[in-house]
Amino acid sequence: MRKQSVNLWAVLVCVVISQIVPALWYGAFSETWIALNGFTMDQIKAANSPTPYLASIVSSSFTAYTIAWIFTKIPVKSVITGFLTGLLFGVVFVLFEIIVKDMFSLRPLMLSLIDGGPRVLVYSITGAILGIWRKYE
Numbered sequence: 001m002r003k004q005s006v007n008l009w010a011v012l013v014c015v016v017i018s019q020i021v022p023a024l025w026y027g028a029f030s031e032t033w034i035a036l037n038g039f040t041m042d043q044i045k046a047a048n049s050p051t052p053y054l055a056s057i058v059s060s061s062f063t064a065y066t067i068a069w070i071f072t073k074i075p076v077k078s079v080i081t082g083f084l085t086g087l088l089f090g091v092v093f094v095l096f097e098i099i100v101k102d103m104f105s106l107r108p109l110m111l112s113l114i115d116g117g118p119r120v121l122v123y124s125i126t127g128a129i130l131g132i133w134r135k136y137e
Helices: 008-037 041-046 052-071 079-104 109-132
Strands: none
Touching: 008 109, 041 079, 052 079, 052 109, 079 109
């Protein structure tokens, strides 16, 4: 029986997608997100730093690699199983945590959904990609 291993090319594709999806998502919800956070356009323009983007790339790299590694242990062997497992991880481990944190911070639920939505999508897409694009030794 062949042993499944982490496909680094698939992980790299997932990292790239994890940068694109939130950019599109926040582009669509930017006005609502800015209003719910109480920011002004001047504050947004002044906060022009590459640090959050670098942190996002590093975080996405660890996340995609970890999901790929977990999928070799479960094992996940199809696009549907990968998508559903990614969706489950995204909702349970990310969205629910964002909602609880925001509840304690007295933030609106809509803000939690805007902030958690792209992560759930990214986890689902990552799961689908890693579920179908497997590597064997």
